[in-house]
Amino acid sequence: MTSVVGWYGPLIDLSRAALHIGDFVQLLVFVHRSTPVQFKLWKGGEVIRRDIQVGDDSRPYFPISIWQKQMASMVVPGDIVLLQNVKLAKYGDVVEGRMIHCSSLLPLIHRFNSLASKGMDKLVGECRIGITTKEKLKKVIKWLQRTGFAFCSIQPQGHPYSQKKIHLKRNWKLPEERDSKDCISLLEVSHLTDSCKAVFHASVGEIFLPFTTTLSESEKERMFISRRLFKTRDTRLVTDLICTGCQLCGSPLDTRHDKSMLEDEASPLYCSKSVNRLHVVNSIYRPFMLYVWDESEYTPLLVKNKAAELLFGNISAERVYSSFREQHSGQNVDPVDATLLNPRGVVEDLGSCSSAVDTSLKLKRKPIVSTMNFYLIWLILLRTLLQQGKNSPLKFEVSVNTRLDKENGRIEMESVWIPSS
The missing domain is CATH 2.40.50.140 (Nucleic acid-binding proteins)
Incomplete structure (x- = not known):
């Protein structure tokens, strides 16, 4: 050629x-x-x-x-x-x-x-x-x-050039008792045939947020968060990654049209994580795909609200959103302001879901006022996570659902922590 x-x-x-x-x-x-x-x-x-x-x-x-x-x-x-x-x-x-x-x-x-x-x-x-x-x-x-x-060079199984087996050694000590399966590589995780929980080491590569709206060629980079972190006036970053939803199950309960493809067409009527089955509505992190890699594979993890909080240093979406609004007070930069300022309106917009929403918690909610700039801290953490090629491996715990494919949540992140030396 x-x-x-x-x-x-x-x-x-x-x-x-x-x-x-x-x-x-x-x-x-x-x-x-x-x-x-x-x-x-x-x-x-x-x-x-x-x-x-x-x-x-x-x-x-x-x-x-x-x-x-x-x-x-x-x-x-x-x-x-x-x-x-x-x-x-x-x-x-x-x-x-x-x-x-x-x-x-x-x-x-x-x-x-x-x-x-x-x-x-x-x-x-x-x-x-x-x-x-x-x-x-x-x-x-x-x-x-x-x-x-x-x-x-390690190739996935089934690749035309995959000729020999690769034997990798563990570089950490296995705990004596653990409910999750310890995997030595992402390649081993991708080949699991039974649904289970797994633990592995990997580095963060990208945060991907596929929108349902039709985007032009020039707007497709909006799906890749790493490209947007260094644009000084990208005020849509917060409202793309944060929406109205249930803090417990992480299901978005937003009425906007520019939703992610990871969200269901209809909001769930009941909360699967709550004892009384009622949603606890607040600002949450919108479900996204976290692409991670090691020497053997590169794969997406589905990340919902609770797992996202762990990934972002235990900073809740509500803290980030409140801090963001304080800095942009008086500016029309947030398309979800009306929804969050009128919690009762959220219940009305949800229609059939209104009976399942814990409205008492929503009506009592007050904005978090703090001298700390959680929005800026959150941005710094995002940039640190997405320094491709420079970030050290993290230790992930995930749930594997073999009935799904990778792009639809086959591997969902449960927890993450810095591995001990």
Whole structure:
């Protein structure tokens, strides 16, 4: 395959990416992993983007997002590829590459372990690339031979290149008694055949919130929270992640139209977590998908209100929302103000659910007034969680429902904590 467009920038090492923010560059890299980020409708699914993790002789790991379906289908973990016209962007202190409409991908070497049969000189000689690019290719190959990345690349079962079994060792002590199943990797979790609870270590990659409303191409990034944390005037972040709902079961009881696909079409009549079956209505975190990863897999976890509070440092949605409103008092930035200021109206809007809602708790609710800026603390925690490639693994406890698929809540987060040393 040859490139269909010209080069718009220099061929650079990944270690110099921060010096070219906003520019187009060319990258010759090894592909560690490739992960689709998608959501599903009852009629089918749509892949929004594909995230790939690449590396070269100057920097072992670097994130790149691909937004074209045809190009994304060409990416195979274990390949050495030339990425042309990559746009470099920075979110906070995280630099990443973006493959856009004028970008292209040229596979150079399929599966690095083919070097064992042909050798470096022959493979490099067969590539139709310039002298400078060939020199870079040799450096990447020598780096892979030295570090052995290609030979320990882990593929999911069923992948056409999955040839050998991978044996991973635990890096923590198992407790003597535990109701949950301890898994050594996300790959093991994804292969569980019985519904159960599981514990594993993983790093946070992304928070994904699929909306039911039809979004334009330019608005699709609104679904990816990491892209929005560094926009100074994104006042919709709070109202997208926080809604009116039940604090116990985490079910949204909102009347707005821009709901998430993780929400049921109709609000549940009774609360499954309450002794008296009545909803405790307040501001809650809207259900979202938390994408986590380790060396073997990249998978989404369904996160509801109580689990989200743990993830965000035990800061409730009500505290965040109240602090946010205090800072934006007098500004029309919140489409749910009328609902929250008129709790009785919520019961009326819920229709058939009104009999199940604990209205006495709602009518007694008062705004939380505090000198602490919980909204700012919450933003800092979000940014810390989503520092891709820099965050340390967390320990997750999840419930696995094998009757569901991954995008519809097969793995739901129950708890999270920092693993002990």
